Amino acid sequence: MYEKDGEQYYIVDAHIAFWDARPENRNRLGEGFIKCFYDYHRNLGPEEYLWPFEEKFVKYTEEDLMHDLFEVGYVDHAIFQPVYLGDFYKNGFNTPEMDAPLAEKHPGLFTLNGSFDPRLGKKGLAHLESLHEQYGIKGVKLYTAEWKGDSRGWKLDSPEAARCLEKCQELGITNIHVHKGPTVWPLDRDAFDVADVDGAATNFPELNFIVEHVGLPRLEDFCWIGTQEPNVYGGLAVAIPFIHTRPRYFAQIIGELLYWLNEDRILFGSDYAIWQPKWLVEQFVDFQIPEDMQSELGVLTTDIKKKILGLNAAALYDLEVPAELDVVSADAGTAAVGSEPLSPA
Amino acid sequence: MITVENVLDALSGVRDPEIDEPLTDLGFVDRVHVDGRSVHVHLRLPTFFCAPNFAYLMVADAVKAVQALPEVGDVTVTLDDHFASDEINGATAVGGGFDAAFPGESVGELGELRDLFTRKAFTARQSRVCDALLRAGRTVEELAAAPLGALTGDPDVTRCIELREQLGIDASPGSPAFVLADGSALDAGGLTRFIRVARLVRLSLEGNAGLCRSLLATRYGIPDPEEAAAA
Numbered sequence: 001m002y003e004k005d006g007e008q009y010y011i012v013d014a015h016i017a018f019w020d021a022r023p024e025n026r027n028r029l030g031e032g033f034i035k036c037f038y039d040y041h042r043n044l045g046p047e048e049y050l051w052p053f054e055e056k057f058v059k060y061t062e063e064d065l066m067h068d069l070f071e072v073g074y075v076d077h078a079i080f081q082p083v084y085l086g087d088f089y090k091n092g093f094n095t096p097e098m099d100a101p102l103a104e105k106h107p108g109l110f111t112l113n114g115s116f117d118p119r120l121g122k123k124g125l126a127h128l129e130s131l132h133e134q135y136g137i138k139g140v141k142l143y144t145a146e147w148k149g150d151s152r153g154w155k156l157d158s159p160e161a162a163r164c165l166e167k168c169q170e171l172g173i174t175n176i177h178v179h180k181g182p183t184v185w186p187l188d189r190d191a192f193d194v195a196d197v198d199g200a201a202t203n204f205p206e207l208n209f210i211v212e213h214v215g216l217p218r219l220e221d222f223c224w225i226g227t228q229e230p231n232v233y234g235g236l237a238v239a240i241p242f243i244h245t246r247p248r249y250f251a252q253i254i255g256e257l258l259y260w261l262n263e264d265r266i267l268f269g270s271d272y273a274i275w276q277p278k279w280l281v282e283q284f285v286d287f288q289i290p291e292d293m294q295s296e297l298g299v300l301t302t303d304i305k306k307k308i309l310g311l312n313a314a315a316l317y318d319l320e321v322p323a324e325l326d327v328v329s330a331d332a333g334t335a336a337v338g339s340e341p342l343s344p345a
Numbered sequence: 346m347i348t349v350e351n352v353l354d355a356l357s358g359v360r361d362p363e364i365d366e367p368l369t370d371l372g373f374v375d376r377v378h379v380d381g382r383s384v385h386v387h388l389r390l391p392t393f394f395c396a397p398n399f400a401y402l403m404v405a406d407a408v409k410a411v412q413a414l415p416e417v418g419d420v421t422v423t424l425d426d427h428f429a430s431d432e433i434n435g436a437t438a439v440g441g442g443f444d445a446a447f448p449g450e451s452v453g454e455l456g457e458l459r460d461l462f463t464r465k466a467f468t469a470r471q472s473r474v475c476d477a478l479l480r481a482g483r484t485v486e487e488l489a490a491a492p493l494g495a496l497t498g499d500p501d502v503t504r505c506i507e508l509r510e511q512l513g514i515d516a517s518p519g520s521p522a523f524v525l526a527d528g529s530a531l532d533a534g535g536l537t538r539f540i541r542v543a544r545l546v547r548l549s550l551e552g553n554a555g556l557c558r559s560l561l562a563t564r565y566g567i568p569d570p571e572e573a574a575a576a
Binding site: 029032033036037039040042043044150152181182183185186187188189190191192200216217218219220223224243246249252254256331 | 363379389392393394395396397398428431443444447450451452453454455457458461462465512541544545546548549552553556559560562563564
């Protein structure tokens with residue numbers, strides 16, 4: 001819980017990891033991957049939060065995580081979003097099996113998400129079932145850009161993916177987090193294109209599709225589908241750190257999201273351990289759209305901030321929010337105003 | 346005689362197709378060696394995993410731009426520090442297509458991708474012109490009725506005309522000043538919506554450009570242009 005100026009905020013960090021990128025677990029591509037993470041970490045975070053690379057960033061401890069999230073980071077509940085990357089990391093980059101001991105040791109603090117890979121066929125479906133049986137997962141994190149053998153990724157609107165989504169629906173796994181990365185097959189297409197989420201969201205109206213990183217760098221494509229599909233959400237991981245280095249850019253992003261989606265469909269996520277929730281929460285609560293941009297982008301109210309920082313994710317994951325931390329739920333007047341726009345270019 | 350300046354000048358005509366800015370402005374040209382008539386250019390990108398299709402286009406376009414210099418001999422463009430450096434450098438060196446760089450991993454060449462992003466760039470460029478005019482007090486109705494020929498003086502207008510010509514969109518003085526990315530006309534209501542969408546496209550492009558500059562600076566330990574400008 002975070003408290004500022006007499007207001008209390010229930011904090012759900014909807015995007016955290018407990019990864020292992022040590023040299024013994026990674027190959028050349030895995031090294032490239034974690035170094036990309038590290039450049040984001042160095043580039044967008046405040047200096048006092050920078051970690052040394054090999055000594056800490058590649059593998060941090062349970063104590064680090066518990067301290068950074070729950071002791072100083074104001075987080076009430078955190079959601080593990082796994083990333084397998086088995087072709088880059090011998091034991092996987094961050095699998096549910098790595099996260100599970102923490103979740104079991106600290107009941108109530110974590111939600112453990114799973115994943116599926118439609119390219120694995122029946123074996124993949126069985127894996128999804130076993131994750132559900134073992135951990136009772138309510139969500140999956142999908143990395144459509146994941147390499148596997150000769151494959152450079154997959155699409156969420158493929159028939160193979162539909163079979164996995166059907167299985168999710170059957171098992172009550174309702175939250176589908178989608179991450180877009182830079183290499184998806186076929187390589188001659190735009191790998192960041194979120195159009196495949198559109199098709200899947202239409203076909204599975206009972207599932208929630210949370211597009212991580214709000215589709216950046218294709219914000220326009222994401223907003224376009226977010227306006228049309230009421231079951232599409234935006235995860236702020238990677239977008240929210242811009243609040244520190246480029247606040248006007250962040251103001252535009254958050255303003256556009258409020259316009260094209262609405263305040264109920266935006267979720268806070270730190271992307272720990274790339275960034276830490278402490279400074280993100282502090283800065284977000286203090287943040288306001290600059291005055292000269294308010295006529296176009298509006299303002300961030302305390303209620304909007306409360307929803308984004310925790311209440312929206314709590315609703316998706318049925319987390320119990322103490323009554324005093326809740327806000328009166330939004331009426332229909334907060335629906336997105338950007339409905340029926342022209343198709344972005 | 347070919348000089349480094351000639352080469353850089355040629356490279357300034359090559360744009361990152363995804364963010365519509367010259368490679369030279371983005372800092373993607375690491376170094377240029379000229380030895381008699383031979384030219385060797387080293388390119389670098391903000392991350393190890395930058396999208397290989399755009400990376401390929403930039404390398405191939407750079408080869409073409411330098412080869413167009415008068416009296417140039419051997420031209421080599423090397424992309425460094427990228428997961429697909431070998432594939433891209435190998436294919437562009439022999440003039441092979443994208444499909445040759447990544448056999449079996451694409452279903453075609455990159456024309457469609459380039460066209461998509463040229464149209465995004467066109468939308469963003471129009472947005473800059475449009476917003477400048479609105480700030481100057483023009484109304485949406487006026488802009489919807491304005492012919493292209495009525496817009497003058499702004500380098501962004503020239504950039505719009507360039508892309509109209511490239512995309513086969515009417516660029517005659519009497520054609521509408523603002524059109525959809527596919528060239529179709531807009532009435533005042535359509536233009537109002539277009540302005541909102543176009544700002545979003547521009548935000549994506551400009552935001553991406555800023556992030557790419559910062560990440561490149563971090564990756565190679567060079568001063569961040571944004572921080573330097575702010576200091």
